[in-house]
Every structure is written in C-alpha cells, then in structure tokens.
Amino acid sequence: xxxxxxxxxxxxxxxxxxxxxxxxxxxxxxxxxxxxxxxxxxxxxxxxxxxxxxxxxxxxxxxxxxxxxxxxxxxxxxxxxxxxxxxxxxxxxxxxxxxxxxxxxx
Amino acid sequence: xxxxxxxxxxxxxxxxxxxxxxxxxxxxxxxxxxxxxxxxxxxxxxxxxxxxxxxxxxxxxxxxxxxxxxxxxxxxxxxxxxxxxxxxxxxxxxxxxxxxxxxxxxxxxxxxxxxxxxxxxxxxxxxxxxxxxxxxxxxxxxxxxxxxxxxxxxxxxxxxxxxxxxxxxxxxxxxxxxxxxxxxxxxxxxxxxxxxxxxxxxxxxxxxxxxxxxxxxxxxxxxxxxxxxxxxxxxxxxxxxxxxxxxxxxxxxxxxxxxxxxxxxxxxxxxxxxxxxxxxxxxxxxxxxxxxxxxxxxxxxxxxxxxxxxxxxxxxxxxxxxxxxxxxxxxxxxxxxxxxxxxxxxxxxxxxxxxxxxxxxxxxxxxxxxxxxxxxxxxxxxxxxxxxxx
Numbered sequence: 001x002x003x004x005x006x007x008x009x010x011x012x013x014x015x016x017x018x019x020x021x022x023x024x025x026x027x028x029x030x031x032x033x034x035x036x037x038x039x040x041x042x043x044x045x046x047x048x049x050x051x052x053x054x055x056x057x058x059x060x061x062x063x064x065x066x067x068x069x070x071x072x073x074x075x076x077x078x079x080x081x082x083x084x085x086x087x088x089x090x091x092x093x094x095x096x097x098x099x100x101x102x103x104x105x106x
Numbered sequence: 107x108x109x110x111x112x113x114x115x116x117x118x119x120x121x122x123x124x125x126x127x128x129x130x131x132x133x134x135x136x137x138x139x140x141x142x143x144x145x146x147x148x149x150x151x152x153x154x155x156x157x158x159x160x161x162x163x164x165x166x167x168x169x170x171x172x173x174x175x176x177x178x179x180x181x182x183x184x185x186x187x188x189x190x191x192x193x194x195x196x197x198x199x200x201x202x203x204x205x206x207x208x209x210x211x212x213x214x215x216x217x218x219x220x221x222x223x224x225x226x227x228x229x230x231x232x233x234x235x236x237x238x239x240x241x242x243x244x245x246x247x248x249x250x251x252x253x254x255x256x257x258x259x260x261x262x263x264x265x266x267x268x269x270x271x272x273x274x275x276x277x278x279x280x281x282x283x284x285x286x287x288x289x290x291x292x293x294x295x296x297x298x299x300x301x302x303x304x305x306x307x308x309x310x311x312x313x314x315x316x317x318x319x320x321x322x323x324x325x326x327x328x329x330x331x332x333x334x335x336x337x338x339x340x341x342x343x344x345x346x347x348x349x350x351x352x353x354x355x356x357x358x359x360x361x362x363x364x365x366x367x368x369x370x371x372x373x374x375x376x377x378x379x380x381x382x383x384x385x386x387x388x389x390x391x392x393x394x395x396x397x398x399x400x401x402x403x404x405x406x407x408x409x410x411x412x413x414x415x416x417x418x419x420x421x422x423x424x425x426x427x428x429x430x431x432x433x434x435x436x437x438x439x440x441x442x443x444x445x446x447x448x449x450x451x452x453x454x455x456x457x458x459x460x461x462x463x464x465x466x467x468x469x470x471x472x473x474x475x476x477x478x479x480x481x482x483x484x485x486x487x488x489x490x491x492x493x494x495x496x
Contacts (some may be wrong), residue, residue, distance in 0.1 A: 012220025014198035016170040018117055023170055025198050027220035031112050
C-alpha cells in the first residue's frame with residue numbers, strides 16, 4: 001500500500017479564485033498556473049494534515065462521477081507538478097501549519 | 107504577458123473582477139524628483155489598520171496583482187507589517203521604490219515575504235544626472251546598492267528609466283548598468299501631468315527627434331519594422347476595443363483611500379473610508395462610465411488612422427479635459443513611431459494655421475467718459491498689444 005501523501009501550500013505564493021478556477025503563482029520564479037474547477041476544490045482543502053486520498057475521496061469522488069484510484073492518480077500528478085515549482089510542500093507525514101500558508105485564500 | 111495571463115485577464119473582464127490594483131501607501135518621499143506628479147505632503151494617510159482591512163477587502167474582491175507604490179513606500183514605518191499582511195492574503199506582490207532605504211535587512215525581508223518583483227527608478231548611470239533629477243546627492247549610489255542587495259537575494263529587479271530632456275542620452279548607459287546588475291531594464295518616455303492637473307512638468311518631455319530614436323532602437327522595442335509599421339485604421343473589431351485595463355480589470359487607490367481607474371487617470375470614483383472597496387468597484391458611476399467607453403465612442407480617435415494601434419491613455423486624455431478625446435502625448439508618440447500624423451494632430455495644425463494674426467474681440471470697457479473706447483482689438487503672441495478705438 002502506498003504511504004499517505006500530505007500536502008501544504010508554500011508561504012511564498014500568490015493565489016486567487018477566479019470563478020470556478022484558481023490562479024496560482026510561485027513568487028520564486030513568477031510562473032503562473034491556473035487550476036480547473038476540480039483542482040481548485042483540492043487546493044482549497046489542502047491543510048497539511050489531511051492526507052491527499054482523504055481530500056480526493058471527500059471533495060472529488062463524493063461530488064464527481066470518478067473512481068478514487070483514478071482521481072487520486074490525477075491529483076498526485078497535479079500536486080507533484082506544483083511542488084516542483086515550490087508552490088506546494090509534500091510529505092509522507094503531516095506538515096505543521098506554520099510551514100505552509102496559514103490562509104486558504106481562493 | 108503570457109497567453110495564460112492574458113486569458114485570465116479576459117476571464118476577469120467577463121466577471122468584472124479587479125484583477126490588478128496599485129495601492130500607493132504614501133505620497134511622502136525622501137527624493138524630490140523634478141518630474142514627479144505628486145504632492146508629497148501628508149493630507150491624512152490611511153492607518154495601518156485601514157490598509158490591512160483594505161487588503162482583506164481587495165483579496166475578497168478577487169485582486170491578484172497588488173502593486174505597492176508611493177511616494178516612497180519605505181518611509182512608512184509600518185511598511186513590513188503591511189507587506190506581511192499582503193503576503194498572508196496571497197497577493198502577487200510588486201513593489202515600486204527608489205531603493206534608498208533598502209539595506210541588507212530590508213532586502214532579506216522582501217525576499218522572505220515572497221515579493222514577485224521590485225521596480226527601482228534609475229534616471230541615469232551618471233551620478234550627477236540622476237542626483238540632479240532626484241535632488242538628493244548620493245541617491246544613485248544608494249539605489250544601485252539596493253538593486254545589488256535585492257539581486258543577491260535572487261529577486262526579480264526592474265530598473266525603470268523615465269526619460270526626460272535631462273537624461274535623454276543616458277538610457278543606453280542605464281541599460282548597460284541593468285545588464286551588469288542582472289536587472290530587467292524598462293524605459294518610459296512619457297512625463298505625465300501632476301495629479302492636480304498642473305501641466306508645467308510636461309516641459310520636461312523629450313523632443314520628437316529623441317522619441318523617434320527611442321522607437322527605432324531594436325534593443326528597446328524589439329522588431330522596429332513591426333513597431334513602426336504604418337497604421338491601417340480601425341476596423342469593426344477595433345472599434346469595439348476597450349481602451350485599456352483602467353477601470354475594467356484594474357484600478358488605483360491613493361494613500362487617502364481615494365479610488366481612481368488608474369494612477370494616471372485621476373477620476374475620483376469613491377473612497378474606501380466611506381464605501382467598501384467591492385461596492386465602489388461594482389457600483390461607482392464613474393467606473394461604470396469608464397467601462398462603457400469603446401473606441402467607437404471616441405469622436406476623433408475612431409476616425410483616426412492610428413485608431414486600431416494607438417497606445418492612447420484614457421487618463422492622459424481625461425487630464426486634457428475629455429476622457430473620450432485624444433491624448434496629445436499619445437498622438438505625438440504615434441507620429442514618432444510611424445511618421446503619420448493623427449487626426450488630432452492634423453486638426454490642431456489646421457487650427458493653428460487658421461488662427462488670424464490679428465483678432466478682433468469685442469470687450470465691454472468699464473468707464474463712462476466721452477473718450478472711453480468701446481471696442482478693442484487684442485493681439486496675442488509676441489506682437490505688441492495694440493488697442494484700436496473705433
């Protein structure tokens with residue numbers, strides 16, 4: 001069984017909801033991303049302490065017609081991509097709130 | 107701007123979201139630049155609490171790009187507290203400063219707080235020229251040191267070179283300096299009127315020949331042929347174009363809480379001390395009027411051959427008296443780019459040619475004596491004034 005993945009937002013990021021989407025920018029290299037509606041749902045639920053599979057099960061699978069393993073694979077690809085740009089912090093252990101952003105601005 | 111960012115602007119426009127705000131924290135400044143458009147006296151700046159509350163309101167309204175400017179932002183003792191709050195609300199933060207008050211400690215904090223870019227005004231690579239413009243001896247040395255410290259932190263630094271008659275030949279030197287320091291270089295050949303409408307500082311603007319030289323410098327404008335290509339006039343699509351982002355996806359807030367469409371467009375549209383930011387953005391009659399204007403609504407510009415390609419600034423037009431009218435400074439830029447006069451320049455030239463050298467103006471003269479004149483002929487210009495009794 002794969003270990004749980006915990007995700008927190010970095011401090012040095014810009015993020016804002018724009019309708020159902022979310023704009024996210026890394027302050028370190030000014031790369032801009034947009035998250036679609038489903039990715040935005042995950043983004044808003046990221047808190048460093050809830051495992052990613054639980055967020056996906058609760059926020060995605062409960063509201064969209066998609067199997068957990070499929071949705072989780074997609075979600076992991078997205079968060080790993082954002083982590084490469086310093087926008088997210090990933091860990092196999094819960095991440096203290098102080099490390100990530102303390103507000104879930106949308 | 108990336109295609110993704112352009113796409114986001116389009117989505118913000120459809121949803122009436124103020125994607126971008128410039129917030130001036132203060133008009134106080136430690137320099138006294140000869141071309142500055144601000145009154146540096148403090149007429150009641152917003153407090154720290156007011157600014158933090160405004161930042162909360164702006165984040166909730168959807169503001170993403172936040173430019174903190176002034177005056178000199180670091181003259182506010184609470185600057186880093188404000189910056190920390192802006193970071194907490196996850197804005198994309200850009201700073202505009204002269205850098206004079208930035209030392210290693212400040213550069214470290216700016217880096218820690220995830221600022222996207224810092225723009226520093228550099229007028230010349232020559233100390234005597236820069237310091238004469240800022241009226242502060244030693245200011246270029248301090249500003250360059252700030253650029254160096256910020257670059258050491260890996261920050262994106264922009265050296266902004268405003269051109270005026272005093273430094274018109276120095277942009278190559280500033281560009282070279284920016285290259286040495288690893289900073290981005292931008293040049294702006296436009297001096298704008300004071301916010302109170304005083305146009306006297308426009309005398310500092312560079313002349314037509316200098317403007318033409320700037321517009322034909324590949325290092326500054328990219329593809330010169332494309333940049334200076336003759337205009338084709340405005341087609342139907344162009345007539346429905348919006349003039350710029352001012353009031354559409356962007357606005358400006360002064361240190362006193364006044365909201366304007368843009369820092370260069372001082373049309374009072376509300377005050378955040380009396381009305382919530384989102385309510386001003388959504389309901390202000392002034393912003394609604396600005397949003398209603400397309401090229402089609404501009405009598406002179408819609409007929410102008412430059413209509414589809416002109417960089418017309420509605421704020422400069424407003425400062426000339428009509429936000430639907432042309433802006434002479436932009437007409438002059440279009441002419442310098444292409445060698446083709448705009449409708450506005452043509453009509454001004456025609457008007458100048460038709461003004462009679464001697465104009466007869468009827469004036470009621472005070473006085474009742476039998477010899478008092480009843481009509482006078484006023485002569486303008488350098489011709490000695492002549493009064494003719496009829």
